[in-house]
Amino acid sequence: MPSEVEDAGPPVPARRWWQRASSFLFDSLQGRFVLAMLGGLALVQLVVNLLWYSQIEQRVRRQTELAAHHVASGAIGAVRALRELPAAYRPLLIEQLRTMGGTRFLVFFNGAAVSVEPLPSQPMAHMLEQQVTQELTAQLPKGTPLRVALASPIGLAVSPSGALLSDLPESWVEPSLIAAERPAPFLVIQAETEPGVWLYLSSTLPDPYFLEQLEFFTWQRLTPQLLALGLAVLLTLIAVRAITRPLAGLSQAAARVGRRVAPKPLRVSGTQEVRQAIEAFNDMQERIRRYIGDRERLFASISHDLRTPITRLRLRSELLDDTAVQDEFHEDLDELDMMVKTALQIVKDTDIHENRAPLRIDLVLQKMVRDAHMGGHKIELQNEALTVFGKPLALKRAIGNLLDNAMFYGESQQQPVEVSVCSDEDGLVLVTVRDHGPGVPESALARLGQPYTRLEHGAAMRKEGLGLGLSIVREIVADHGGTVGFRNHPAGGFEVRVALPAG
Numbered sequence: 001m002p003s004e005v006e007d008a009g010p011p012v013p014a015r016r017w018w019q020r021a022s023s024f025l026f027d028s029l030q031g032r033f034v035l036a037m038l039g040g041l042a043l044v045q046l047v048v049n050l051l052w053y054s055q056i057e058q059r060v061r062r063q064t065e066l067a068a069h070h071v072a073s074g075a076i077g078a079v080r081a082l083r084e085l086p087a088a089y090r091p092l093l094i095e096q097l098r099t100m101g102g103t104r105f106l107v108f109f110n111g112a113a114v115s116v117e118p119l120p121s122q123p124m125a126h127m128l129e130q131q132v133t134q135e136l137t138a139q140l141p142k143g144t145p146l147r148v149a150l151a152s153p154i155g156l157a158v159s160p161s162g163a164l165l166s167d168l169p170e171s172w173v174e175p176s177l178i179a180a181e182r183p184a185p186f187l188v189i190q191a192e193t194e195p196g197v198w199l200y201l202s203s204t205l206p207d208p209y210f211l212e213q214l215e216f217f218t219w220q221r222l223t224p225q226l227l228a229l230g231l232a233v234l235l236t237l238i239a240v241r242a243i244t245r246p247l248a249g250l251s252q253a254a255a256r257v258g259r260r261v262a263p264k265p266l267r268v269s270g271t272q273e274v275r276q277a278i279e280a281f282n283d284m285q286e287r288i289r290r291y292i293g294d295r296e297r298l299f300a301s302i303s304h305d306l307r308t309p310i311t312r313l314r315l316r317s318e319l320l321d322d323t324a325v326q327d328e329f330h331e332d333l334d335e336l337d338m339m340v341k342t343a344l345q346i347v348k349d350t351d352i353h354e355n356r357a358p359l360r361i362d363l364v365l366q367k368m369v370r371d372a373h374m375g376g377h378k379i380e381l382q383n384e385a386l387t388v389f390g391k392p393l394a395l396k397r398a399i400g401n402l403l404d405n406a407m408f409y410g411e412s413q414q415q416p417v418e419v420s421v422c423s424d425e426d427g428l429v430l431v432t433v434r435d436h437g438p439g440v441p442e443s444a445l446a447r448l449g450q451p452y453t454r455l456e457h458g459a460a461m462r463k464e465g466l467g468l469g470l471s472i473v474r475e476i477v478a479d480h481g482g483t484v485g486f487r488n489h490p491a492g493g494f495e496v497r498v499a500l501p502a503g
């Protein structure tokens with residue numbers, strides 16, 4: 001039958017960087033402080049930026065309305081003046097104006113409307129075009145074809161033939177307005193003044209770069225805010241580390257107490273709350289130290305007092321005539337003496353310190369079964385001559401606990417407790433103890449072997465128990481590199497299987 005034993009499970013994989021970062025941010029006090037500070041500052045900056053943007057938008061909207069009215073008024077005056085001038089004199093006047101700088105518009109007469117690519121959709125640019133169109137439509141004769149667009153000067157055409165604004169003489173256009181690094185948008189107005197004659201007016205606005213004020217996310221604006229956030233996070237980390245350093249020392253001291261390292265009082269530092277916690281811990285640590293010292297002295301006294309009757313029993317056993325009975329007395333007294341000598345060590349540590357040696361596990365079981373038969377218990381033993389290497393007294397204690405549990409909780413009047421010793425294909429020595437009792441609920445199997453675990457069936461039969469028997473078995477077997485498995489036998493009853501490395 002294959003062994004059902006518990007194993008330690010697969011090794012825990014190392015955590016990845018994002019798992020470590022998540023643990024720091026959400027599980028540690030430092031990370032939570034950083035998140036709170038970062039989130040608060042980011043929220044404040046977002047609100048401030050939104051308020052700022054709202055104010056800038058209102059101001060730009062007002063500037064756009066004024067600029068649209070100003071440009072529309074100038075365009076209406078230019079259109080009226082050119083329409084009243086005879087057609088033959090118009091080119092001369094336009095040339096004179098270009099030379100002398102008498103108008104803020106670039107003026108052309110074309111035989112057809114010029115195709116102009118407007119700026120990408122922007123609310124303020126669209127509002128400017130609409131307002132200029134409304135004012136011009138109200139002033140021009142009804143039904144006059146009209147086109148208004150705010151366009152980039154890069155690649156801006158000024159005639160149907162394909163002539164570009166950048167091809168015009170520098171005296172006509174300010175070169176800085178059409179620089180590739182920062183071109184200013186041009187407002188282009190085209191109106192059909194006469195059939196087949198289109199008046200082309202092009203001009204910059206009073207504030208050529210008004211749209212740039214609405215660029216919300218720019219490096220010039222975001223860089224100081226990001227630097228402020230980074231500085232705040234750095235200062236927060238420094239402050240929180242200073243606050244949590246005493247807590248880290250408190251945690252390490254608590255771990256040392258759990259490992260029974262000689263405790264030392266912690267230095268009281270940190271905030272008021274942290275100082276109070278450290279003072280309470282130092283007080284608790286001192287009480288634990290006194291309690292452990294008192295307990296060790298008590299058990300040392302008990303150990304000393306027990307040695308006297310053991311010595312008397314050993315002397316009296318020498319008077320026995322039966323050599324076999326005398327040997328059994330000596331063996332029991334040796335075990336009792338070993339347990340008494342290690343009583344104080346057991347108080348400090350659950351492990352019994354003894355030298356490891358080869359142990360015939362089958363002979364140990366034979367003696368235990370023989371003693372159980374003398375006590376009136378029914379036990380069947382199937383064994384092989386197998387040896388394990390370990391602590392003899394500890395292993396006897398573990399196997400004895402298993403047999404005691406089986407005889408007390410699971411012994412049946414009709415069927416005996418079954419004990420077997422065998423080896424498997426992996427070279428392990430298997431010790432199986434099966435009873436014919438009511439078994440264990442499946443939901444409780446995972447809790448077996450944990451300290452102070454008692455089931456309802458066992459608690460009803462023995463109220464004074466502590467639930468430490470199986471936990472002692474697991475600790476001793478684990479110390480020998482073995483495993484313990486629990487299961488309800490398919491044919492009824494409860495089964496415990498111990499697997500130990502062969503000696």
